[in-house]
Amino acid sequence: MLLPLAILALSVRLAAAATAMQPRETCLQQCGDVQIPYPFGIGSGCHLETGDWTFVLSCNRSEDDGRLRVYNYQIEVADISVPLGQLRIYSAINAWCYNGSTGAMDDQNNWWYNMSITNFRINDTLNRFTVVGCNSLAYILSPDGTLGADQYMTGCMATCPGVDRLKNGSCAGVGCCQTAIPGGLNGYQVSFEEKFNTSGTANFSRCSYAVLAEAKAFDFRTTYVTTDEFMAANAGQLPLVLDFAIGHKTCEEAKRNVSAYACVSGNSECVDSKYGPRHGYLCNCSSGYEGNPYLHDGCHDINECEGKQYPCSVPGTCVNTPGGFTCTCPDKTTGNAYNGTCEDNKSQLGWKIAIGISSGVVILIITASCAYMIHQKRRLAKIKREHFRQHGGLLLFEEMKSRQGLAFTLFTQEELEDATNRFDERNVIGKGGNGTVYKGTIARHNGAVVAIKRCRLATERQAKEFGKEMLILSQINHRNIVKLYGCCLEVEVPMLVYKYIPNGTLYMLIHDGRARMRIPFAMRMRIAHQTAEALAYLHSWASPPIIHGDVKTSNILLDEDYTAKVSDFGASALAPADAAQFVTFVQGTCGYLDPEYMRTCRLTDKSDVYSFGVVLLELLTCRKALSLEELEEEKYLSSKFLLAVAENRLEEILDAQIKNEQSIEVLEQVAELAKQCLEMSGEKRPSMRKVAEELDRLMKLSLHPWGQQNSEELLALLGGSPSAVDSDQIELSTSTRNISFSDTAYIGIRSPR
Known part of the structure; x- marks a missing residue:
């Protein structure tokens, strides 16, 4: 629908410096039904010149009633609010439909919205990425450079266990799903995953839809899934809220x-x-x-005196002043016209009466203020108690009293606010689908550095079972699982307090383009074995067993010694006692999702086994689990690996480094273990306990002289002191953007010759 606006920027020369000009009297002030307030305008001399296209509008008056557009392109403006610093545009609903004539899905349009030559930002609070349909998976992708060096991508999937499960107004995964976006986006692309299409449900749901739009402008209807009403009722578009600012200075x-x-x-x-600070400023009255x-x-x-609500308690006493007002009693009267009365001043007795009344009013105000403060304090305490009860705090508290020595802490809201400087944005170390993570210091734990996870809004089921699950998670004591210190339940959504892990995620160790170190095979095997041990503990020894639900390299943290720590139980679930139970909201991460789980909606411990198999592939290949730039059959690392094994091309997909330092026989055995984990049928996959035992055996085998290409290097890494050669010392640069990375670390190893 839109050409990339960056192309337009190449053909236009804008003013290099902003100038606080004023609009000409002849400037157009309305286009159709939309008012055009300055600094926006149409044509030269009618808008604020800032060196970009933020405030440049166009009006096609040849259309019915006119259409107001952002610059000269097809982004239509719905309305503009100068006090809020916002404008609402129309965002196209992207449709992908089954064609009955061809018996296949139509081609995708892969819509781009690129506003890089403006100072617009998509409001992350008011907008949501929404997907409607059956078996519909869509992605939203940010343009390069929008969020600094990173490219943001997330997906949302809507399933249909049955038409009778659809419900008006509910967008929780059945027929409709929504997900939040990060702040700072000024463009995005929407595309559908072709493996998940509506061809199998075309008899009652022909199309899938995806749109980034204002959350309050969307209300799910079941007919959006079963008919073409969604496009028709909204004329193919929904409002999208943009924030604007001036220039790039504070x-x-x-x-x-x-x-x-x-x-x-x-x-x-x-x-x-x-x-x-580099995103400009706004002006307010x-x-x-x-x-x-x-x-x-x-x-x-x-003029407050002419407002809908008269500001003075005595009629006729209000006097407007610049920026405010006063309430003045008329001549020959005294009193309090703000919130009292005015009385005649006939004698000294009248003065005394007036003074008495005024004193009484003051006392009344003080008494009322104190009563109000006490009432508010009690109301706040009641709200905290209600939140504590809703999140299972009473059950958790009773269990803590009955179990002596349980190392679990119930933190107060004030403690966590003090630890994070009232959740200052500068303390944010990670943002994800389950919430935001802050770095903080807890005084109660002798100044220990912790990671505080502020969860997103919990579902009704999560709220009821949260306390029970926290009690279970608090009893997990495993060297390869991040320690949970405690939680805060007296707030609207719970907050979790974990031990802070300072040395990054496995994802960044493998894939971060800024990391310049080689990862020896022995280190990869050790991290894989430690991760498998942690998952085996959750599946086999936790009581009741716990299914992690979102095993991936970005949820495996690394401590000071690069020991693996499994984290983020935001998608976890207790293993169901009844095998007939199933989950209707598909959760997890694209590229790691168990295909059997996608088909049956049943989450089992074998779902974690499949995800771990993908992690093992990343360690063997140094490739990402999902790459949208690849061909269709090679987007998923698991599919690419299984195809290479079937065609006897295993060595082509392996990382070149480990082929130089390890025998092909050992690598083939590790690849065979990954293949078993990736079996389509969960029953054919090994348990995590067997996977851990097999990895332990392969680690020992890899240390045998005939299993290595360079045993001296591996022994130095695992047991001896690292070699320190100037040309071989390799720097691993890390980042504080996520929960795990803090300071720059250096590892000295000997490079294979």
């Missing part, structure tokens, strides 16, 4: 250039963009004023 920097400073009204103030702060004399005094 308020303090912008004020230094008076000629370009945009907050020109005498009663205006500057506000820095919420997206950071000061308190008590309203209007347009970008225009000279644009902010006007609010």
